[in-house]
Amino acid sequence: MAALQPPVCDFGWQAPHFTLPATDGSTYKLADVAGEQSTLVMFICNHCPFVLAIMDKIIRDAHDMKEHGIGVVAICSNDPVSYPADSFENMQLMAEKHAFPFPYLHDADQSVAKDYDAVCTPDFFGFNKDMQLQYRGRLDATRMGSSPSDLRRDLFEAMKQIAETGKGPEDQIPSIGCSIKWK
Template structure:
């Protein structure tokens, strides 16, 4: 498994709109999910060891972001034929098991991932209230097999800054993860 990194943040790039089915039975658009002050769109999946290593932190940060007017959504775009763990049914099970505090959406045709130029799981896109990109970095410095509890919360701090100022941090460390599993 080769780890991939997304490119650095293209500041003010506009978030492409979407409408996707959620694991809760509802369909959501970007407009439905946009936060009052900023919005986090993340590409994750069920099977990726990089995602699984930080899943509890993703959930913690999503809970904490809500208090700052930040909307949060997760999207799975992986090909479920080649990776059955990422099927819609398994997405529903994962979201229920971990009580996701955000909608978990299925991008079955992979158009949303292509429109966002998503590269890996996890891939985080932090937008300001005008849906201009301000952050495309990592959650924190966690690497496979290591997860100290005292790491700086890069994603949370960046999203909080975006909510407060409309601008993301100048210095951003890319996320790292498994490639999107394209059809």
């Protein structure tokens, strides 16, 4: 498995709109998940070991972000035919098992991943309240098999800064993960 890294943040890039079904039975638009101060759109999946290694931290940070007016949403765009673990039914089981504090959306035709130019799972997109990209970096310095609890919370701190100032940090370290599984 070769790990991929997304490109650096393209500051000011406008968030593409979407309408996608969620594991909770609802359908969400970007406007439905937008936070009052900023919005995190993340591409994750069920089977990626990089995502699984940080799942508890994603959930912790999503809870903490809500207190700062930050909306959070997760999208799975992987091909469920080649990767059955990422099927909509398994997405529902994952969301329920982990009690996701955010909508988990299914991008069946992969158009949203293409619109966002998502590269890997996880791939984090942090937008200000005007839906301009301000962060495209990692959650923290966690690596496979190593997850100290005292790591700097890069994603959380960046999203908090965006919520407070409308601007993301100048220096960002890219996320790392498995490639989006294209059809």
